Amino acid sequence: MTLIDIPTPGFPGAGADFARRGGQLRVSFTARCQLGCWFCHNEGEVPPRITHHNRAVQPRPRVMTPGDYLTAINTMTAAGIRRVFFTGGEPLLSPAARPVLEGIPAHRPDEYTTTLITNGLTLTRDLPWLAATTLDRIKVSLHYFSDASIATIAEGKTGDIDKIKAGIEAAIDAIPTVELNLLLQELNAHEVMDIIGYARHLGIGLQIIELVGTDHNAGLGGGKVPSGDIAAHLRSIATDEQVVTSGTGQGRRVFTVPGARGPMTIEVIDASLGRHHTGQCGTCPARSRCVEGFWALRLDSAGTLAPCLLRTDLRLDVTPHTGDPAAFLSAVSAHLDAFTEGTLQ
Template identity: 50%
Template sequence: MTRHLAADAARQTDWTALQNFAALRGQLRVSLTPVCNIGCWFCHNEADTPPRLTRADRTLHHRPRTYRAEDFLTVINTLRESGLKRVYFTGGEPLTSPLARDVLTGLAPAGVDGSYTLITNGTRVRHNRAWLNHAPLDKIKVSLHYFSDATFTAIAGTRLPVSTVLDGIDAAQEMFERVELNCLLQQENAHEIRPILDYALARRLPIQFIELVGTDFNTDRASSALPADDLVAYLRTLTSEEHVEIAGVGQGRRVFRIDGVEVDVIHRDLGRHHVGQCGPCPLRTKCVEGFWALRVDHAGGIQPCLLREDLRLNVNNLLSKPDQLAAAVAEHVTAFTEGTL
């Protein structure tokens, strides 16, 4: 297709659904690798095979990587130009990817209305500090679901000490102004929720507590889910500054401010955002998230729904045609929201 015809096709594309999704603060989540150096039991691995399963069964494998660093950058830049300004880098553990350095240091400036966030388990931040310090990231978000070696082992199946994660948080704070924490509420860490909260407040780190989202990968551990009610009640004894945010996409959240530090709770009873495709979806009863992210994987896929791999769009053949790539994603999102995908 000539450049003129490609531009013509792009003009005929209905961009409304994609632009609305972006305006509602929808995320572009870029999974640099499905590989991780730990194996948390609840990990959905952005719809790839979770590390704990590949460790337990050597016949299971992650999707084979097809992307080079420049392919990731092509997709990111193309979709950012299409309106998706909030980019999150995930894994697996993104800092285990051999492409992490070239991708993260090769990013175009985020601009005043954009942002780049690295989501990490923290264990490799110090190791990658020499180059990570030069990446144009706006924020590092570290997962802190444990506060002792025993709990780290129970949750992540690792022999690493939890001090490795805490040192990673220190290293992140040395490099970046914005560092945040997230913590999944579960029976395994119920006894450490308050110490984790105290740590965040003492370090003046915003923290998000999250109720478990059930997936096909963690159904055998559904009893580990810990409701947020007790935490919410405790937070109300610490502050009267509380409000609820349900705008945009994704789950609603309760936001508390304690001595100037934001603590928010992803609370399943605050509602969720679903779109057309979700109406007849056979997995809707299992879904508590709705459509809040477009997930890019290292095998050329773009997926609007965590639980539906059959809705994954492969764009490998469009990497050399950014206009067509953007149009294909816009049409995919339109079909998803209209329930015709």
């Protein structure tokens, strides 16, 4: 096992501290999703599970246009953000998804990368146009390996595991990189080895994530399962293991294991390896239950940008600035500087 601290490139000017920590921009197209997974925190928005149970409780209205999104993304990548993730809810349900993804300009991976995170239910439908975009990666959230487990984890919502698998397998031939992510929990513990085997069979990367507890999922569904036993299994078949403790969020174990296409990577996010915080976290009342630390900027469909999952009171309204890239970058930079210095009010 090798303990490493991987440096991440910085850049001068706005948001330098964020990029130096390996920060990412998470762009949420919609709060809606076909599923209602019990654990979903929806990145600070009302989770679909709650809306499915009570239609009177709705997420904030969508105000961001495709042009607004593209202004934000192009401005922040030009300023040095290296990783852009497109999320939801389920992002492919949003009418903004296609025009935004089709509008991302050609770019080199050393400039920045773009990743779509999806539940995979509509991949077979959407792949023809997705394949024509500059998207670098699709990451499919595969927290189940049977229709029965989908219904259990999504609280009765139906899903088609065969359709999801068909989308994953078709995407391998259409998108430069396809990966899976798996949220480890009691309700899918019996299928984790199946999902690991599936990833190895396809020869695609897998990230295994420990459960993030929030106000939305406390006391619900299946509880948290430590990743130690999974790490021990991977260690028994791995040709290499590295422990990465730099960058943002929690540390992770990176295993190189044999796959159908040769050596492949399985990552295990492990809270026991520590986390990374910044100035605002020093006096944060939510720190005792924070498991991510300084992780990502989240731009949502309601037009707010947040540097933290648990503190929705720290959101910045960017809608007054989406028509002016310079004003947008100035506002975001000032907000981020205050967050990293611990002076954000």
